[in-house]
Amino acid sequence: MEERSRVRRGGTIIGCDFHTRYQTIAMLDEATGESTELRLDHQNGEAEAFYRSLQGPVRVGIEATGPIRWFECLLTEPGHELWIGDAAKSPALPKKPRPPPPANSKASRRSKPKP
Numbered sequence: 001m002e003e004r005s006r007v008r009r010g011g012t013i014i015g016c017d018f019h020t021r022y023q024t025i026a027m028l029d030e031a032t033g034e035s036t037e038l039r040l041d042h043q044n045g046e047a048e049a050f051y052r053s054l055q056g057p058v059r060v061g062i063e064a065t066g067p068i069r070w071f072e073c074l075l076t077e078p079g080h081e082l083w084i085g086d087a088a089k090s091p092a093l094p095k096k097p098r099p100p101p102p103a104n105s106k107a108s109r110r111s112k113p114k115p
Contacts, residue, residue, distance in 0.1 A: 023042070023047055
């Protein structure tokens with residue numbers, strides 16, 4: 001059995017958009033189906049405190065380059081998994097067309113020509 005497959009149903013999966021000063025995450029608890037989106041700051045210790053508080057099997061997926069060694073150590077120390085994707089090798093997803101704004105929104109009023 002590969003090391004990467006040890007997170008089983010019932011664990012937590014986190015997708016992380018990693019930036020220098022902060023990260024945004026989407027988290028799924030597989031046991032309950034609950035999903036959460038958060039913005040975590042690096043400089044004030046918010047991200048570190050969040051990851052240290054996680055219990056049970058956790059898999060974090062990130063597509064990153066740059067200085068993330070501290071993040072890798074933070075996750076692997078308690079036994080969580082870190083999956084690092086390579087943006088150059090990831091297939092681009094087709095962009096979904098955006099629906100038009102509702103008729104009563106500011107955006108739709110701005111887009112109409114003035115008489």
